[in-house]
Amino acid sequence: MYDWYEIGALDDIPRLGSRVVQTPHGEVAIFRTSDDQAFALRDRCPHKGGPLSQGIVHGHRVTCPLHNWMLELESGQAVAPDVGCATHYPVRLEADGRLFLGLNNVVSLPTAAPATA
């Protein structure tokens, strides 16, 4: 099951834009499309780790700023012919415009890598 975290309001994100939420899973990019839906992907392109939150959003897709890979916002899948996938997370948009991000079992995850001797 997901733990749901309030992350702000839809209007905190510009249309066709994106903002980053810092989570124990790493940085998660929250996207707002032109039809006012919100999507969340890990902020790392499966190609060379580019920050997807800095890309150009169009339709339900984002283009990575580093090498123009395109990813589906709904699934995180790269658009063919590229092959790859960015982790995607569920986002819930309340009627009052508040956004919630669903994260898996965050509590049980270590917040930082354990130091090794």
Add this chain to the structure above:
Amino acid sequence: MKERLVLVGNGMAGMRTIEELLAIAPDKFDITVFGAEPHGNYNRIMLSPVLAGEKTVEQIMINDLPWYEEKGIHLHAGQAVVEIHRSRREVRAADGTVAPYDRLLLATGSNPFILPLPGNNLQGVIGFRDIHDVETMLAATRSGKNAVVIGGGLLGLEAANGLMKQGMQVTVVHVLDTLMERQLDPVAADMLRTTLEERGLRFLMGANTAAILGEDRVRAVRFKDGLEIPTDLVVMAVGIRPNIELAKKAGIYCERGIVVNDTMQTYDPRVYAVGECVQHRGQCYGLVAPLWEQAKVCANHLARFGIGSYQGSVTSTKLKVTGIDLFSAGNFNGGPGCEEIVLRDPARGVYKKLVVKENRVQGAVLYGDTVDGSWYFQLLRENTDIGAFRETVLFGHAHMADSGRDGFSVMTMADDAEICGCNGVCKGTIVKAIAEKKLFTLDEVRAHTKASASCGSCTGLVEQILAATVGTIGKTPAEKPMCKCTEHSHDTVRAAIRERHLTTLRDVFTTLDWKTPDGCHSCRPALNYYLISTWPHEAQDDQQSRFINERVHANIQKDGTYSVVPRMWGGLTSPKELRAIADVADKFQIPTVKVTGGQRIDLLGVKKEDLPKVWADLNAAGMVSGHAYGKSLRTVKTCVGSDWCRFGTQDSTGLGVKLEKMTWGSWTPHKFKMAVSGCPRNCAEATIKDFGVVCVDSGYEVHVGGNGGIKIRGTDLLCKCATEEEVKEYCGAFMQLYREEGRYLERTAPWIERVGLSYVKSRIVEDADNRKALYGRFLDSQKHAQVDPWAERASGYKDAHEFQALRQVG
């Protein structure tokens, strides 16, 4: 209920229209197709290779019968339509089948012209048009051994070659003295004839056929001079006639073909027509490329999108005879005012001729080496000024690229030779992808292999590989659409923005029927630029349509950090500025500090959230954004000039500073660099800049259109100026002309090669009023542009969301 569309003619033009229609309006019509031939839809152009035994009928099928079922199309194969009843809006087929329509599409193609000779109805006398003809010919090769082909044009030679390959003794009869006179000049025609004779074809030139002899079956052909040659087969390939019987009977207006307007509509508004049966602006076409263009336009209007008009086609031809490379396009015979550029190498069997008028290609004939056919055709269609590379144009496009080797052909390269240096793609990979994934276009090759998808300098090589691998399907390098979101080219879109006064992206999307809801990463930045450069006071700069670098006013690096370059006017700096830079680097632990090629200092590895604070500190020392990240004015590089240098003739540094103060903050189609050198020794390298000034004792030489980069280009001398004021006027006017007419992401170098230096001179040097008007528009648009983007953001009131995380959770 869906509207009913009936197509008469299951050939290439008609079905291409249906395919285009299904792509844009899949559910609009209930579609019924009548075809006289009992097959699915096949590629008629490839009949010659089938005849020659190089391909099978299955291999040239475009859509087989299951495809029609899958698409829900009712196909009546083998059913010729015999009547159109226009008032009842229905068609009737030979077997009595009746199909009602709301829209009717005629694509009845053409018939081979059969000479009115005695004996032309004997068995064994045929045209060369469809699968049935090919089957008849193949049957004849099994029983007989002699064949006569009447007609030494494209089709006749392909038929003759095929029959010869099947083991027949073939004589080609042609009424004129040169072969393929509609495509070749006499020199190329003679070379072709020699090659074909060496392969075993016989030719009778200047021969008039008098009669075909035989009882039931053809036995011989007799000529006017009395000569008789025995034969088992006669193929008539003397031309085609648009098949207009059906339309004529139905009272639809026809001349040579069915007359259509620019939307492919006939005189009956419910009836459209495409393909070889059509007469458009007085012209009938028998080649494939025009059909594709007609199909696109027609589908668009059938779908009621109502955009796109067919303006006629310039055509090119290739001969599909294996081992013979031949290409022709346009006006290849020249005429008044035309010049011919010719390369002829009998030993290699190569002949190339370009017909040129005022440095624009009018026509081309290539024999033996046709690799550059599509390039010349593009130069022809785009009316490119070839003045700058005229002396090497016949050596080909590859010669223009970095690799510039003489006699270079990409297909002679090894499979592991690297084609795309940016993405590390070698030739073998590209060939393999084209073959395995059945790629047909440059875009597809880019998508699958990434070759030429980055800097684009290897595009020509990739196109050559594509051409050589796919073969010779005639493709027209039309004006390229901006991207997959639209059919319109950059120039069309831009004209629409100006003429229809479009000021927002949404206006553009709706007015020009964009296919995607928000465009894409490729078209949005271009559109945003066109909007703000066309309507500087009205259009809103759309931040979400800018590439990240222009959105956050810094350069993204491979690890997601940014680089920051403050402006140093004319390359001048001071102890105070250097101290501030050093302090910023210390304070924000900036890992790399580097001097750039543009005489400034680059701070690399700045974290995004630190950007506003870094800028605030730099602003405090008086520095502003250097726009090192933008499609905009970058730097003005200078040498020290007459203030210090013993050779300096003018104050080059001072002029550089003035130019930079005037032009900074302006957005341009691509980056724009300047330089001012104080003497002809040119220490500031002004002759590889977009705009360069070389000071001389008597004034200033103004140079334009240079760049370093992928393909170095030295500048062209635009003019000489006497005063700094004049230089500023030329500078502003030149930038404005480029801003208004250059395509997005086209630097001044390719722009000038496209439009020609003489054009630029005519607008700026020879037309003083126009120069002043351009300069005025430039200064006017600068009123809104010269705001330091760093200061706006450092103070925290603009685009704060760009630099802060939304929230931290967990």
